[in-house]
Amino acid sequence: DTAVSQTPKYLVTQMGNDKSIKCEQNLGHDTMYWYKQDSKKFLKIMFSYNNKELIINETVPNRFSPKSPDKAHLNLHINSLELGDSAVYFCASSPPLFLRGYTFGSGTRLTVV
Amino acid sequence: GENVGLHLPTLSVQEGDNSIINCAYSNSASDYFIWYKQESGKGPQFIIDIRSNMDKRQGQRVTVLLNKTVKHLSLQIAATQPGDSAVYFCAENKGEYGNKLVFGAGTILRVKS
Numbered sequence: 001d002t003a004v005s006q007t008p009k010y011l012v013t014q015m016g017n018d019k020s021i022k023c024e025q026n027l028g029h030d031t032m033y034w035y036k037q038d039s040k041k042f043l044k045i046m047f048s049y050n051n052k053e054l055i056i057n058e059t060v061p062n063r064f065s066p067k068s069p070d071k072a073h074l075n076l077h078i079n080s081l082e083l084g085d086s087a088v089y090f091c092a093s094s095p096p097l098f099l100r101g102y103t104f105g106s107g108t109r110l111t112v113v
Numbered sequence: 114g115e116n117v118g119l120h121l122p123t124l125s126v127q128e129g130d131n132s133i134i135n136c137a138y139s140n141s142a143s144d145y146f147i148w149y150k151q152e153s154g155k156g157p158q159f160i161i162d163i164r165s166n167m168d169k170r171q172g173q174r175v176t177v178l179l180n181k182t183v184k185h186l187s188l189q190i191a192a193t194q195p196g197d198s199a200v201y202f203c204a205e206n207k208g209e210y211g212n213k214l215v216f217g218a219g220t221i222l223r224v225k226s
Contacts (some may be wrong), residue, residue: 045214
């Protein structure tokens with residue numbers, strides 16, 4: 001039973017398209033995150049939601065819009081995809097008191113062609 | 114393999130030897146640190162954590178050392194095994210409004226049999 005699950009695992013799309021990545025966690029955590037990992041393996045936070053409320057919004061183009069319908073789900077919608085958006089996107093969640101940091105999903109590899 | 118050409122620091126060790134992976138962090142106000150392991154095609158996985166009021170913490174085959182004076186973290190892996198081959202990240206908690214993990218650049222560990 002996967003703790004943090006993301007779909008799809010792979011996404012290949014053309015420039016200019018709009019796409020969404022879904023994330024669900026069954027750990028009962030209050031806080032969820034989106035991270036981007038570039039081709040050099042560098043992990044950078046994009047967004048964080050706590051109980052459906054946006055609490056961290058890093059300098060991310062406004063083509064990226066997160067949505068949290070409930071505290072177990074955090075989706076990422078990307079408009080007008082660009083070549084530079086190609087990366088692996090990781091969803092994560094963390095419990096109250098932040099014990100043991102985040103639990104990560106297995107990632108979505110987005111390739112924009 | 115997937116990590117070829119990444120130009121991350123790489124540590125090659127013989128199976129059975131001990132490994133030490135180092136990390137410098139940036140914010141002297143960070144109060145919580147975590148080491149993650151990322152295997153090919155997977156999300157980062159929690160290994161061990163340490164709070165800033167400690168200098169050392171031990172887990173099963175792993176030890177984390179924290180030197181706040183020079184803002185340095187290290188991960189020691191005893192009796193390194195082929196299954197330890199992965200990219201290792203240190204992360205510091207820099208959250209002002211919550212918990213925001215900032216990741217270091219990563220180190221590739223290769224274990225030779």
